[in-house]
Amino acid sequence: MRPHKVWKLHPASPAASQLAHEAGVSPLQAQLLINRGITERGAVASFLSPGLSQMADPMLMKGMEQGVETILSAIKNQEKITIYGDYDADGLTATALLLNFFSDLGVSAEAYVPNRLEEGYGLHREAIEKLHRTGTGLIITVDCGISGEKEIALAKELRLNVVVTDHHQVPRGFRPDCPVINPHQADCPFPFKHLAGVGLAFFLSVAVRAALREKGWFNGQAEPDLREYLDLVALGTTADRVPLTGQNRMLVTCGLRRMADSRWPGIRAMMDAAGVNRSAISSDDLAFRLAPRLNAPGRMGNSDAGLSILTAAEDGAARAFAGMLNVANSRRQVLEQGILDRIEDMIRREDLIADRKTLLVWGENWHQGVLGIVASRLVDRYHRPSLVAGIRDGLASGSGRSIDGFNLYRALNRLSPLFDRFGGHAHAAGFRLDEGNLEDLKRDLEEIAGGELSEQDMVPVIHVDAHLLLQDVNSQTVHDIATLSPFGEQNPEPVFLARSLDVLGSRVVGERHLKLRLRQGETLHEAIGFGLGRYHSLEGERVDILFAPELNRWQGAETIQLKMVDLRRSAEATP
Numbered sequence: 001m002r003p004h005k006v007w008k009l010h011p012a013s014p015a016a017s018q019l020a021h022e023a024g025v026s027p028l029q030a031q032l033l034i035n036r037g038i039t040e041r042g043a044v045a046s047f048l049s050p051g052l053s054q055m056a057d058p059m060l061m062k063g064m065e066q067g068v069e070t071i072l073s074a075i076k077n078q079e080k081i082t083i084y085g086d087y088d089a090d091g092l093t094a095t096a097l098l099l100n101f102f103s104d105l106g107v108s109a110e111a112y113v114p115n116r117l118e119e120g121y122g123l124h125r126e127a128i129e130k131l132h133r134t135g136t137g138l139i140i141t142v143d144c145g146i147s148g149e150k151e152i153a154l155a156k157e158l159r160l161n162v163v164v165t166d167h168h169q170v171p172r173g174f175r176p177d178c179p180v181i182n183p184h185q186a187d188c189p190f191p192f193k194h195l196a197g198v199g200l201a202f203f204l205s206v207a208v209r210a211a212l213r214e215k216g217w218f219n220g221q222a223e224p225d226l227r228e229y230l231d232l233v234a235l236g237t238t239a240d241r242v243p244l245t246g247q248n249r250m251l252v253t254c255g256l257r258r259m260a261d262s263r264w265p266g267i268r269a270m271m272d273a274a275g276v277n278r279s280a281i282s283s284d285d286l287a288f289r290l291a292p293r294l295n296a297p298g299r300m301g302n303s304d305a306g307l308s309i310l311t312a313a314e315d316g317a318a319r320a321f322a323g324m325l326n327v328a329n330s331r332r333q334v335l336e337q338g339i340l341d342r343i344e345d346m347i348r349r350e351d352l353i354a355d356r357k358t359l360l361v362w363g364e365n366w367h368q369g370v371l372g373i374v375a376s377r378l379v380d381r382y383h384r385p386s387l388v389a390g391i392r393d394g395l396a397s398g399s400g401r402s403i404d405g406f407n408l409y410r411a412l413n414r415l416s417p418l419f420d421r422f423g424g425h426a427h428a429a430g431f432r433l434d435e436g437n438l439e440d441l442k443r444d445l446e447e448i449a450g451g452e453l454s455e456q457d458m459v460p461v462i463h464v465d466a467h468l469l470l471q472d473v474n475s476q477t478v479h480d481i482a483t484l485s486p487f488g489e490q491n492p493e494p495v496f497l498a499r500s501l502d503v504l505g506s507r508v509v510g511e512r513h514l515k516l517r518l519r520q521g522e523t524l525h526e527a528i529g530f531g532l533g534r535y536h537s538l539e540g541e542r543v544d545i546l547f548a549p550e551l552n553r554w555q556g557a558e559t560i561q562l563k564m565v566d567l568r569r570s571a572e573a574t575p
Helices: 016-023 027-035 039-048 064-076 089-105 126-133 151-157 197-212 225-237 247-260 265-274 283-299 306-309 316-352 370-384 410-414 433-450 477-482
Strands: 006-010 080-084 110-114 135-144 161-165 359-364 388-390 395-401 420-424 427-436 462-464 496-509 513-520 522-528 542-554 557-570
Touching: 006 080, 006 283, 016 027, 016 039, 027 477, 039 225, 064 135, 080 089, 080 126, 089 110, 089 135, 089 197, 089 225, 089 306, 110 410, 126 135, 126 151, 135 197, 151 161, 161 197, 197 225, 197 247, 197 427, 225 247, 225 283, 247 283, 247 316, 247 433, 265 306, 265 316, 283 316, 283 370, 306 316, 316 359, 316 370, 359 420, 359 433, 370 388, 370 395, 388 433, 395 410, 395 433, 410 420, 410 427, 427 433, 477 542, 477 557, 513 542, 513 557, 522 542
Parallel strands: 006 462, 080 110, 080 135, 135 161, 359 388, 522 557
Antiparallel strands: 388 395, 395 427, 420 427, 496 513, 496 542, 513 522, 542 557
């Protein structure tokens, strides 16, 4: 049974009118900004107009100076450089960014992306040995490496230099003998800690370009224009669901502007294949239309197409790779739904969530590539930390996702003796352990959650920005809201409450989506609720809704549509 959601309405701030006057914004914008902790005039200007002038100095990041020196030495000595990446969208965009950057420099570089199904995440001994045999002199990791101290030591034994760039949490006692670029290091002075892997790759490129400029590298040749790389940064950053605040907000905003006229054939081909409007692309398009396609081949065990499309030089090749991504994504959806259906059956038969604050499920030969998505679906449905594992040859490998209030990485770290390997962050983690340890993990994880999660934590909350009358929802409202985009983690799309709406029409579209025609006073609006078809039919009833207003464009006409997040009959309690 899905938990009932609590609607938590932000109180109207008495400071909103003053902030609106001082910052030159509308009262609605002022309230939305205050809800997000932005209360000063200067902070408002910075938030509403993010640009590269706000970019922090890459050299503030611990390890950057040493990393740049190591890379410049490899370039000078014409050593073979290998970018060691990851198979998800963040890792692929980071890998592609550095490959394209070195290509623009005229420096030869290759990539190594481990196979998700055969090798799994991170650095691997066999891969290090292979790179040594094929002549690599420098390995630059992107979106991985922070948990590979033993593999880094092996590389050093083989006289391979390593530069680690990784945004994941730093394990206790991590002391590798190489430059490490990661803002989570305890004494790192870089002012923003939440960059994605591709963001770190971008900052590294900026620092390397600056160092080469100082050494006269570009005398007689053009410098790479790193602004052209920002769409790659925006895609990987949004896909990895890091907070879209601070430096990430600046990078994604600038990257979205680049999308309309992207330099990269692969980005253009992906947008066309996904039916994305290039002139009006949003962070939602990146997160829910492009990123799943880019992730799909890697999930199916072959990340080559994902990396190849991002480094394709010709439109024809890019379109072919885009077709491959679509096919892989369709297959991924089928596999994901099959495992989810089996888990739902297990939950019903075995009552797996009764009186429990965590969910751990496993099955023989469940496809490793989709387990993280399945775990996310379970968190959405049951609002509790959820881990899903597939078993093969006595080993259980899987992924977990968590809720606010429960740091999954910290919990797994407390249980580290159970694992072969694990890694991740507060809301997501991957792991591998012996099949025989699964029951212990299930018991111990539940014990940790019992001490950290209250009953209140187990109830999903929808944060509501303000109460709005339908008569106040117009194109100016939509414009005011759009100034706060791009939306994502820690800057969610604003949600509003409208009460006591008469339902004049109710129908189901696309099998499970709810379409309503609503009236409040003399004002009429159409509303769509994706996945809310179970509430049909509501015709003749009165409802309260949570919604985000949006412009609906159809056959050249623009109308306001209410995108419903949740709804209740008006007789039910509301805030």
